[in-house]
Amino acid sequence: MEDLRLHDAVVFLAAAGLVIPFAKRLKISPVLGFMLIGLAVGPYGLARFAEQYIWLRHLLITDVSGVRALAELGVVFLLFMIGLEVSIERLWRMRYLVFGLGSTQIIVTGIIIGGIAWAFGNSVEASVILGSCLALSSTAIVVQLLIEHSRFGSTVGHGSFAVLLAQDLAVVPILFVVSTFGAHVSDSLIWPISLAFGEAFIAVLIILVIGRLLIRPLFRFVGIADSPELFMAVTLLTIIATAVATYTVGLSAALGAFLAGLLLAETEFRHEIEINIEPFKGLLLGLFFMSVAMGINLSEILAEPVWIFLSVIGLFVIKSLVTTGLARMYGFSWAQATEMGLLLGQGGEFAFVVVGMALSLDILPESTAQFMLIVVGVTMFLTPLIARLAHSVGAKIEARAQSTCAQEEIIPHLANHVIIVGYGRTGQLLAALCEQQKIEHIALDLDATRVAELRAQGAPVYLGDASRIAMLQKMGLSHAA
Structure with a gap:
């Protein structure tokens, strides 16, 4: 049994030595590479021909x-x-x-x-x-x-x-x-x-x-x-x-x-x-x-x-x-x-x-x-x-x-508003100041969890990437403050 497991370890390490460099060369996922090798060396792959070709047993994993x-x-x-x-x-x-x-x-x-x-x-x-x-x-x-x-x-x-x-x-x-x-x-x-x-x-x-x-x-x-x-x-x-x-x-x-x-x-x-x-x-x-x-x-x-x-x-x-x-x-x-x-x-x-x-x-x-x-x-x-x-x-x-919605604004009714980029602690503090001064504002953030939680509380925050001009246009950039 120990010999069999040692043999399995050799087969696996040899497979790893083949999969990783070949996957990088062919630009495919190593996950797919390992699965293809597993399909070949498993009981439903080359094992079906092991009785006819005894030498194949040396390429198979025996203790699945x-x-x-x-x-x-x-x-x-x-x-x-x-x-x-x-x-x-x-x-x-x-x-x-x-x-x-x-x-x-x-x-x-x-x-x-x-x-x-x-x-x-x-x-x-x-x-x-x-x-x-x-x-x-x-x-x-x-x-x-x-x-x-x-x-x-x-x-x-x-x-x-x-x-x-x-x-x-x-x-x-x-x-x-x-x-x-x-x-x-x-x-x-x-x-x-x-x-x-x-x-x-x-x-x-x-x-x-x-x-x-x-x-x-x-x-x-x-x-x-x-x-x-x-x-x-x-x-x-x-x-x-x-x-x-x-x-x-x-x-x-x-x-x-x-x-x-x-x-x-x-x-x-x-x-x-x-x-x-x-x-x-x-x-x-x-x-x-x-x-x-x-x-x-x-x-x-x-x-x-x-x-x-x-x-x-x-x-x-x-x-x-x-x-x-x-x-x-x-x-x-x-x-x-x-x-x-x-x-x-x-x-x-x-x-x-x-x-x-x-x-x-x-x-x-x-x-x-x-x-x-x-x-x-x-x-x-x-x-x-x-x-x-x-x-x-x-x-x-x-x-x-x-391309189709670049000019469509999320909030067309706003004008002279502030667009807050990022709605972490600093962004929320800035939003609070806008509230105090009665300045209309809207925010963008990349954290989906934070956006979902704060929107549930009524915050005017949307999920989006402010580095994209199309997103800023949808936030009413053309007539922001």
Whole structure:
């Protein structure tokens, strides 16, 4: 067994050595490159010819379950690195999008997909499970693509991450509902689900409180020791410990790692930690993408090509339309909302967990479970290509909007008004002074969360980029003060 795992490690490292330089040369996403390699070396790729050509066995990964277990650490390290970049203050500002846009997306998408599943003859329980798990998108793939394309810090990146964070939090009640269906409990689910939410909230709160009390003194002590090995060991311990803590209470391990990153983001050790962890994250995340592609059974796709094709297209269309519509309601432009919708149109890694659990509890028929996992795997495989399309479509919509509406003003009734660029503390202070002096004013800001919150309070602020002359013209620049 040890020899087999060592062989798998050699195959993976060789694949990484090929994928990364070739992806850069061909200008394709490394995510797609890793998935193509995973498709080839997995049990449904070249393995089908291994009996005829024995030498092929040396190119295959033999222990797929072991690879998947290790690959999950890639997602854990990715979320940890994101936590290092996102401060608690910034996360607090995102709460409107996380619990508003994110929660609404899960509920609306789940109802639509669940209704379709029920219409195709699935039981109510199976339909609820399919709707819930297919409403979730792939945090690992979407976030990695946003980072690769330098879009994570953009408005689209903020909105997409807020939805993904809400989906990670939703895993707890979804798994609880699955276990309840498996136990054939017929009582109302409102109280048990509320209890699950409460336990999850308390667990997160405890981790944040204890972490803020212990982490900084711990890392200062390690820093005094001046031992790179000890520093690395304590960093890994912090990541794994918080991941295990959240996993124990039913949350995702990746969410725990994200919390650890948030806590360490406030310390002076942030950049040193980031440099140390980056290689682990990159390699393990590549292994995760390979493991996803290993589960795509090409023979099953060829056996039911029409239904697989329609299901993949249907999932992308439903999720993209729902997310786009909701994003517009929450203040995003058509270009931003469309890009978000396409980015979040795939199924996610948690679908494998939820469907696998439902299958083990005899809630889902094996044929249905296998079919849906193939659909999810294919949508994840296509996401790097869809991401390029999403950015291109968003750019075209934005360009068209600017060309057709350049002279159309948002507030044509204003004259001699002040245009405030940026609506942070300084911008809000300037707005307050304008209010006192009874000067009409309007503001632009790039932070979608801030804009949504302040507009709800009645502030005259809009989402937009003041560096674009077309946007300033729409704000009435020609007759501003």
